[in-house]
Amino acid sequence: MAHEIDALLQETREFPPSESFRAQANIHDPAIWEQAKADREGYWAGWAEQLDWQTKWTRVLDWNPPDAKWFVGGKLNASYNCVDRHLATRGDKPALIWEGEPGEVRRITYRELHGDVSRFANALKMLGVASGDRVAIYMPLIPEAVVAMLACARIGAVHSVVFGGFSADALRDRIQDAQAKLVITATSGYRRGSVVPLKKTTDTAVAECPSIEHVVVVRRRDEDDATLNEREVWYHDVMAGADAECEPEWVDSEHMLYMLYTSGSTGKPKGIVHTTGGYLTGCYATCKWVFDLKDDDVYWCTADIGWVTGHSYVVYGPLACGATVMLYEGAPDWPKQDRFWDIIERHKVSVFYTAPTAIRAFMKWGPQLPQAHDMSSLRLLGSVGEPINPEAWIWYHKYIGGERCPVVDTWWQTETGAIMITPLPGLVATKPGSATKPFPGIDAEILDQHGNRVEVGGGYLAITSPWPSMLRGIYGDPERFRQQYWSKWPGVYFTGDGAKRDADGYFWLLGRVDDVINVAGHRIGTMEVESALVDHPAIAEAAVVGIAHEIKGTAIAAFCIVKESERANALADPAKFEQELKAHVAEKIGAIARPEKILVTADLPKTRSGKIMRRLLRDIAEGRALGDVTTLADPGVVATLKEKYEEEA
Ligand code: WTA
Numbered sequence: 001m002a003h004e005i006d007a008l009l010q011e012t013r014e015f016p017p018s019e020s021f022r023a024q025a026n027i028h029d030p031a032i033w034e035q036a037k038a039d040r041e042g043y044w045a046g047w048a049e050q051l052d053w054q055t056k057w058t059r060v061l062d063w064n065p066p067d068a069k070w071f072v073g074g075k076l077n078a079s080y081n082c083v084d085r086h087l088a089t090r091g092d093k094p095a096l097i098w099e100g101e102p103g104e105v106r107r108i109t110y111r112e113l114h115g116d117v118s119r120f121a122n123a124l125k126m127l128g129v130a131s132g133d134r135v136a137i138y139m140p141l142i143p144e145a146v147v148a149m150l151a152c153a154r155i156g157a158v159h160s161v162v163f164g165g166f167s168a169d170a171l172r173d174r175i176q177d178a179q180a181k182l183v184i185t186a187t188s189g190y191r192r193g194s195v196v197p198l199k200k201t202t203d204t205a206v207a208e209c210p211s212i213e214h215v216v217v218v219r220r221r222d223e224d225d226a227t228l229n230e231r232e233v234w235y236h237d238v239m240a241g242a243d244a245e246c247e248p249e250w251v252d253s254e255h256m257l258y259m260l261y262t263s264g265s266t267g268k269p270k271g272i273v274h275t276t277g278g279y280l281t282g283c284y285a286t287c288k289w290v291f292d293l294k295d296d297d298v299y300w301c302t303a304d305i306g307w308v309t310g311h312s313y314v315v316y317g318p319l320a321c322g323a324t325v326m327l328y329e330g331a332p333d334w335p336k337q338d339r340f341w342d343i344i345e346r347h348k349v350s351v352f353y354t355a356p357t358a359i360r361a362f363m364k365w366g367p368q369l370p371q372a373h374d375m376s377s378l379r380l381l382g383s384v385g386e387p388i389n390p391e392a393w394i395w396y397h398k399y400i401g402g403e404r405c406p407v408v409d410t411w412w413q414t415e416t417g418a419i420m421i422t423p424l425p426g427l428v429a430t431k432p433g434s435a436t437k438p439f440p441g442i443d444a445e446i447l448d449q450h451g452n453r454v455e456v457g458g459g460y461l462a463i464t465s466p467w468p469s470m471l472r473g474i475y476g477d478p479e480r481f482r483q484q485y486w487s488k489w490p491g492v493y494f495t496g497d498g499a500k501r502d503a504d505g506y507f508w509l510l511g512r513v514d515d516v517i518n519v520a521g522h523r524i525g526t527m528e529v530e531s532a533l534v535d536h537p538a539i540a541e542a543a544v545v546g547i548a549h550e551i552k553g554t555a556i557a558a559f560c561i562v563k564e565s566e567r568a569n570a571l572a573d574p575a576k577f578e579q580e581l582k583a584h585v586a587e588k589i590g591a592i593a594r595p596e597k598i599l600v601t602a603d604l605p606k607t608r609s610g611k612i613m614r615r616l617l618r619d620i621a622e623g624r625a626l627g628d629v630t631t632l633a634d635p636g637v638v639a640t641l642k643e644k645y646e647e648e649a
Contacts, residue, residue, distance in 0.1 A: 044467075048060075066493075069253075075252060079117055080154075094109055095319060100190065101331065117154055121246040136160050137305075141164075153276075158257070165191070168202075186218040202215065278468030282418030286312075299318050300328075326343070352381050378401060385610060390432035461509070496513055497511065497512055536584045538570045547621045606637075
């Protein structure tokens with residue numbers, strides 16, 4: 001059989017759920033996948049029934065590929081489901097525990113959240129925002145950001161959150177594309193000890209956005225001051241004058257809840273559209289079963305609300321479950337590299353969800369930091385955002401989870417709205433580096449170029465039937481929606497990711513298909529080579545890209561960060577070290593994957609969400625002019641890297 005992507009990395013370790021975890025898990029019936037498959041619509045309707053609806057739906061699904069409507073005719077409100085419905089039973093329970101980077105702590109109960117959301121919803125109405133209007137949110141991770149999202153939802157307005165680390169140009173483009181009427185921002189935010197002037201950036205952006213009628217400004221620090229012009233208002237002023245009762249707008253199940261921009265590998269960012277009923281159903285279901293949420297959990301997802309993970313797993317999912325959500329505004333290494341462990345210890349965090357890039361940074365900083373804290377409150381760990389290499393998985397399991405917490409590696413996308421491939425922690429034995437199996441009710445497959453199913457081996461990851469939280473489109477661009485996701489095979493969603501399935505039916509994500517390198521006819525996932533490099537004791541992090549090669553067509557160039565403790569040793573004889581790394585990769589996954597070129601670097605170019613920008617590395621490795629760098633976390637990294645690469649070439 002011709003495999004689309006060669007599967008080279010073999011991982012044989014397995015971690016079955018402990019008996020004690022299984023016994024208490026929200027789901028422990030292994031028949032659930034079969035049951036969901038036998039009656040997929042009935043299964044999803046069962047989840048939707050656990051939300052509160054003002055009017056029940058008449059049909060579960062209308063499916064005219066690529067257009068889906070879920071819970072047709074139903075009416076509900078997302079903010080009602082995240083707040084009001086908990087008041088009777090959880091009114092005094094903290095909905096949010098927030099910690100600012102400088103250390104201030106606020107606890108906000110469901111009752112207080114209800115008051116704030118209702119008041120702000122009334123304020124938005126007063127400022128002329130109506131159902132269907134778009135509202136941009138450009139804020140630090142403070143409770144007011146959550147209030148802003150829920151207040152939009154309460155009145156049927158569509159929020160478009162723009163990550164607070166993005167530039168004025170990025171904010172402007174997104175406001176213009178959405179034709180947003182109002183922006184909610186803050187005077188400032190903290191990042192690694194410095195004060196980020198968000199209001200200034202907003203001013204620059206809004207100067208070129210004629211659609212904006214008002215700007216609402218949260219005063220982040222007591223000492224922050226600003227002179228507001230006639231269209232700008234203080235958050236605290238509008239809140240003071242607003243009524244604390246606001247009847248939620250009962251919207252259609254398919255009413256747009258939000259849009260969120262995500263960058264494609266080429267072209268301008270796409271505004272991914274999510275609607276209300278199906279999206280909330282997906283977030284709720286996955287929180288219950290993947291994070292196994294219980295009423296006494298303190299749940300912490302470290303994502304910013306600027307990303308989809310912050311939407312689904314900081315705000316809508318956990319709050320729909322009535323959970324206590326931990327929010328932390330700042331950087332993991334401020335004031336010291338143990339800030340996260342300190343937060344877990346002080347707030348008794350029980351469920352912790354973060355990204356592989358963070359885990360690899362923790363590895364680099366060393367296990368002595370978590371070891372100095374009491375983290376016995378933790379009972380479950382999650383990972384999301386990119387493939388997690390087995391060594392990082394094992395480290396996470398050992399040093400953060402104390403070898404007792406299940407690790408759920410969750411695969412999903414902005415487009416999918418909710419987790420799609422994941423272990424159910426009480427049911428699925430995990431394998432480090434594998435996201436394991438599709439969530440019940442999700443039909444994920446590995447397909448070859450022609451749409452044939454690959455039973456065991458590599459190929460393209462596809463979703464073959466509609467699911468409630470699926471994207472409903474790209475804002476204002478139905479043609480691109482069709483082209484990008486639905487044109488590869490009829491009626492099938494193309495994820496853009498490569499994956500392989502092993503003999504046990506486990507899925508292993510291999511990265512974006514454009515991250516696949518074709519070396520002498522073998523398609524090699526960048527992630528597998530990176531994993532092999534990171535497996536070398538001296539390497540902390542690695543990124544590989546394809547470079548043109550006379551004989552092989554494409555060869556592998558590897559950019560490696562050496563661990564601090566190994567630096568002097570490794571770099572004493574660079575040529576020897578390079579040989580050693582090449583040999584290590586060849587030994588781990590085969591000579592075919594041996595890198596042609598290795599460049600030791602102090603840093604890698606990453607997006608603000610921590611994804612390595614391989615496109616830029618390719619530009620550097622092939623000596624091209626640099627493309628768009630506006631979404632980089634630290635643009636300086638690229639220039640340094642480019643110089644170094646050219647020097648060595
Ligand atoms: C990658 C983030 C491997 C993948 C929720 C996907 C992953 C893209 C995983 C979506 C995972 C996310 N294992 N790869 N557990 N989770 N990805 O839209 O390439 O920011 O297509 O959504 O991240 O990124 P996005």
